[in-house]
Amino acid sequence: MVETPSVKRESGEADGVTQPKIGVLALQGDFIEHIQMFERLGIEAVEVRKPSQLAELDGLVIPGGESTTIVRLINLFGFADELRSFVDRGAALWGTCAGMIVIARELTDSYPEPLGLIDICVSRNWFGRQVDSFEEPLQFDGIEGGPFLAVFIRAPIVESIGDEVEVLARVGDGIPVAVRSGNLLSTAFHPELTEDSRVHEYFVEMARERISARPQK
Ligand code: GLN
Numbered sequence: 001m002v003e004t005p006s007v008k009r010e011s012g013e014a015d016g017v018t019q020p021k022i023g024v025l026a027l028q029g030d031f032i033e034h035i036q037m038f039e040r041l042g043i044e045a046v047e048v049r050k051p052s053q054l055a056e057l058d059g060l061v062i063p064g065g066e067s068t069t070i071v072r073l074i075n076l077f078g079f080a081d082e083l084r085s086f087v088d089r090g091a092a093l094w095g096t097c098a099g100m101i102v103i104a105r106e107l108t109d110s111y112p113e114p115l116g117l118i119d120i121c122v123s124r125n126w127f128g129r130q131v132d133s134f135e136e137p138l139q140f141d142g143i144e145g146g147p148f149l150a151v152f153i154r155a156p157i158v159e160s161i162g163d164e165v166e167v168l169a170r171v172g173d174g175i176p177v178a179v180r181s182g183n184l185l186s187t188a189f190h191p192e193l194t195e196d197s198r199v200h201e202y203f204v205e206m207a208r209e210r211i212s213a214r215p216q217k
Contacts (some may be wrong), residue, residue, distance in 0.1 A: 004054055004070055005187055009119070009140065011024070014099075018025045018043075018208065018211055019042075019043055019056075020043070020058035020059055020092075020204060020207035020208045020210070020211055021044075021046075021056055021058050021059070021207075022043055022044075022045040022057065022058065022059045022060070022061070022203075022204065022207055023045060023046045023047070023048040023053060023057045023059070023061070023149055024038075024046070024047060024048060024054075024060070024061045024063060024107065025048050025060060025061065025062045025063065025070070025074075025079075025099075026047035026048055026049050027049065027067045027069075027070060027073040027074065027077065028069045028070050028073060028140045029061045029065020029066070029068060029070060029098055029099075030063050030064050030190070030192060031047060031061075031062050031064040032064075033190075033192040033193060034061050034063055034096075034200075035047065035189070035214055036190045036192075037192050037198060037200045039081055040197055041197055041200060041201060042206060042211040043086045045061075045167050048060060049077075050077070051077065051078050051079050051082035051083075051144070054082050054083070054085075054086045054091075057086070057091060058091055058092065058207040058208070059091060059092035059093070059094070059203060059204070059206065059207030059210070060083075060086065060091065060092070060093050060094070060208050061093075061094045061095075061096065061099065061203070062093070062094070062095045062096070062098075062099030062102050062103060062121065063096055063097075063099055063192070064096050064097030064098045064099060064153065064190050064192075064210065065096060065097075065098045067098040067099075067101035067102050067112055067124065068111060070099070070208045071102055071113065071114070071115075072112070072113035072140070073168045074102070074115070074205055075109045081113060083117065084113060084115075084117070087117050087183065087184065089182050091183065091186075091207070092185070092207040092209075092210050092212045093117065093183065093184050093185070094182045094184075094185040094186070094187070094201060094203045094206075095118075095184075095185075095187075095189055096177065096186075096187050096190060096192065097153065097154075097155055097156065097187070097188060098188070099186070100120075100156055100158075100186040100188055100201070101114060101122055101124055101156050102115055102120055103115055103117040103118050103184065103186060104116060104117075104118060104120050104121065104122040104186075105117075105118065105119050105120060105121065105162070106117070106120075106121040106122070107121070107122050107123070107124060108122070108123040108124075108159055109123065110123045110186070117159065117164075117184060118165065118179070118181050118184040118186055119162025119164060119165055119181060120158050120159075120160070120161050120162065120165055120179055120181075120186065121158070121160045121161075122156045122157070122159065123156055123157050123159050124156045125154050125155075125156065126155065126156055126175075127152055127154070127155055127157075128154050128156040132153070132154055133151070133152060133153045133154070134152050135149055135151050135152070136149075136150050136171055137149050137150070138150045138153065138169045138170070138171060138177070138189075139169060139170075140169045140198075140202075141166075141167075141169065141176060141198065142168060142180075143199065143202055144198075144204060145198065146189070147194060147196060148169070148196060148198060148199065149194055150169070150171070150187075150189035150190075150191075151175065151189055151190045151191075151193045151194060151199055152171075152177075152188065152189050152190075153190060153193075155177070155188045155189060156188050157164075157171075157175050157176065157177060157188055158175075158176040158177065158179055158186075158188070161176065161179060162181070164181045165179050165180070165181040166178055166179065166180050166181070167179055169187075171188075171195045177189060177209050178199075183206065183210055185202075185206060186203050187199065
């Protein structure tokens with residue numbers, strides 16, 4: 001295999017800026033779209049299929065898809081404890097849509113059993129009763145350049161948040177749909193399905209802040 005000269009992954013340096021190592025959980029869902037979005041930003045993102053891969057990463061995305069399936073596969077492949085250690089060592093974790101459900105502390109629904117990584121209570125398929133999918137421009141705290149066009153597909157919402165959790169974006173009459181708690185980010189919508197890479201850039205910055213947490217070799 002031939003190395004692409006412009007990709008300077010060995011040193012972790014590109015254009016003088018240290019690039020975080022990002023992974024996307026590739027068990028189910030729209031992981032390819034996330035990978036493509038990071039690549040557009042010049043960040044190499046790897047498909048994560050084994051828990052041992054987490055040790056190398058500064059950031060991980062759990063994508064949209066079907067949360068019951070993703071939780072089942074997380075447990076089947078032994079990811080749950082490794083994900084807890086990943087968060088405990090300060091690496092950045094971002095759950096989008098089904099990923100938001102997977103990492104929540106609690107659901108209003110009876111299944112799946114979420115991992116309890118971020119202190120939020122989430123309701124699945126919240127908009128499903130009215131309309132399955134829609135787009136809405138949202139004000140997103142921490143992102144400059146005007147509203148972000150959020151794509152909602154059978155999306156959850158955040159019903160309640162713990163003291164440490166900050167709401168970054170709301171929809172409708174103030175329903176939280178993007179939240180952050182330290183190294184954890186959670187969005188009910190799908191930034192990877194737009195042309196707008198600003199939420200991915202925001203997450204890369206979170207992961208970059210945590211590079212020092214990477215185990216030294
Ligand atoms: N409704 C799905 C679930 O509950 C999530 C949908 C999505 O990720 N777009 O898992």
